[in-house]
Amino acid sequence: MSNVSQHLISGAVSGFASSICLQPLDLLKTRMQQGDGALKQSGHGGNILSTAREIMRTHGVTGLWRGTAATLLRNVPGVALYFTGLNYTRGFLATSPYFAQTPSDHARAHSGSVLPKLTKWGNLFAGAATRVAVGALLNPFTVLKARYESNLYAYDGVLSAIRSLVRAGPSELFRGVAAASMRDAPYAGLFVLSYEHIKDEVASLVGPTSSASSTAIHGFSAASAGVVAGLATHPFDVVKTKMQVRTEDRYHSLARTISTIYQRRGLSGFFDGALLRILRKPPNSAIAWATYEGVLMVMRPRNTT
Numbered sequence: 094m095s096n097v098s099q100h101l102i103s104g105a106v107s108g109f110a111s112s113i114c115l116q117p118l119d120l121l122k123t124r125m126q127q128g129d130g131a132l133k134q135s136g137h138g139g140n141i142l143s144t145a146r147e148i149m150r151t152h153g154v155t156g157l158w159r160g161t162a163a164t165l166l167r168n169v170p171g172v173a174l175y176f177t178g179l180n181y182t183r184g185f186l187a188t189s190p191y192f193a194q195t196p197s198d199h200a201r202a203h204s205g206s207v208l209p210k211l212t213k214w215g216n217l218f219a220g221a222a223t224r225v226a227v228g229a230l231l232n233p234f235t236v237l238k239a240r241y242e243s244n245l246y247a248y249d250g251v252l253s254a255i256r257s258l259v260r261a262g263p264s265e266l267f268r269g270v271a272a273a274s275m276r277d278a279p280y281a282g283l284f285v286l287s288y289e290h291i292k293d294e295v296a297s298l299v300g301p302t303s304s305a306s307s308t309a310i311h312g313f314s315a316a317s318a319g320v321v322a323g324l325a326t327h328p329f330d331v332v333k334t335k336m337q338v339r340t341e342d343r344y345h346s347l348a349r350t351i352s353t354i355y356q357r358r359g360l361s362g363f364f365d366g367a368l369l370r371i372l373r374k375p376p377n378s379a380i381a382w383a384t385y386e387g388v389l390m391v392m393r394p395r396n397t398t
Contacts (some may be wrong), residue, residue, distance in 0.1 A: 095109075096180075099179050099389060100173075100176055100177040100180050101176075102173075102392070103173075103176060103386075103388040103389045103392065104174070104175065104176035104385055105173040106173065106379065106384055106385075106388050107172050107173075107380070107381045107382070107385040107388070108168040108171060108173060109165065109168075109169050109178065111168070111376075111380040111384070112161065112164045112165050112168045113165075115377050116157070116164055117157035117158065118369050118372055119164060119238075120157060120159055120160055120280075121141060121148075121240045121366075121369050121372065123242035123243050123334060123338070123368040124242070124243065124244065125210075125366035125369060126331050126334040126365045127245060127335075127338050128302060129335075129339060129344075130358075130363070130378045131275045134249050135323075141368065141369060145157065146196050148332055153302070159241070159242065160238060160242040162235070162251045163237050163241040163251055163254070163301040164238050164390060166234050166237065166238075167231060167234035167237070167238045167312045169237055170231065171221040171231050174227045174231075175223055175224060176385050178226065178227060179219060179220065179285070182209055183216075186211055186215045186218070186219055187210070187211060187215075190320060191212075191214075192211050192215030192218070193195070193210075193211065193212070193215070194211055194212050194215070203319045209290075210289075213286055215291070216282075216285045216286045216288075217282040217286045218282070219285060220284055220285030220286065221277075221278040221281050221282035222278075224278065224280065224281030225278050228270075228273050228274060228277045232268075233267070233274060234295035235269070235273060235333075235337070236258060236266065236267075236269065236337045237251075237254055237258055237321075239337040239338050240254065240258075240337065240338055245338055261301035268337050269332075269333040269334075269336035271347050272329050272333040272336055272350070273333045275329045275347075276330050276333055279322070279323070282323040283321060283325060284318045284321075284324070284378070285318075286318065287321050287322060288314050288318040288382070291314040291317050291318060292310060292311065295313060296310055301357065307387075308386070309385045310380065311379075311382050312379035313379070314382075315375075315378035315381065315382035316374075316376065316378055316379040317375070318378060319374035319377065319379075320374060323370050323371055324370075327364055327370055328364065330364065330366075331354065331363075331364070331365050331366065332347065332351060332354065332363075334366075335350050338381035339385070346361060378398050
């Protein structure tokens with residue numbers, strides 16, 4: 094099996110696992126961010142528990158998984174393309190003396206990773222560039238996912254939602270792409286930078302002696318990096334969601350959306366749903382990266398023996 098196929102399959106499995114497990118947190122985050130106005134005005138999600146109770150009272154427990162199909166359409170190819178693109182970008186940068194880090198075979202084995210090693214700036218650039226490119230490519234599915242998770246649109250199914258978006262044209266398919274890029278570039282850069290640093294530090298303290306210990310190190314490192322990067326970039330996650338689910342003119346441009354959120358909610362409005370994103374990012378990152386590197390390590394020997 095080719096190297097690209099290995100990364101695509103590993104990324105797809107990773108995206109599927111994390112999406113299924115964590116959809117309720119994604120759904121609740123979107124509901125918390127979709128409102129238009131002050132906290133106590135109708136249309137805002139209120140607090141997390143009341144929002145969850147309202148969903149379960151109306152749709153049952155399974156209502157917390159509303160939008161899972163749309164999430165899979167976005168995340169399975171998205172994570173697969175991200176991991177594959179990230180590996181390609183890192184491999185390309187590893188050929189440059191400015192970004193390359195050439196550990197010894199012993200050091201690579203000690204880290205428990207099969208991915209190319211880069212300097213801090215290399216990791217920062219590789220993560221940001223790959224995330225923004227994949228995010229822009231799949232933005233129509235991001236819009237679909239956000240609208241399906243909100244309760245502002247009455248879709249009969251995923252196919253009808255897709256048809257509705259396509260009929261609306263490019264302006265709707267790529268709503269919020271600028272805000273998403275401004276969120277994703279620093280998030281991915283900070284995440285990969287933090288992930289590689291934490292992974293190396295933890296591996297130096299607790300050397301991986303088996304596939305299980307390597308997976309634990311990758312999972313812990315990714316979870317920690319997810320908290321750091323998620324909190325730093327959350328305001329643009331709020332802006333992106335508003336632009337993608339609200340239809341009012343005041344949410345039709347990046348600058349107007351930022352101004353509207355500040356006028357109606359103040360600085361706190363840029364952190365709506367922050368707790369849910371922070372709660373979601375560590376397990377999402379841990380599941381995604383541990384699954385990705387774990388599947389990759391299982392598949393890699395088959396390609397080299």
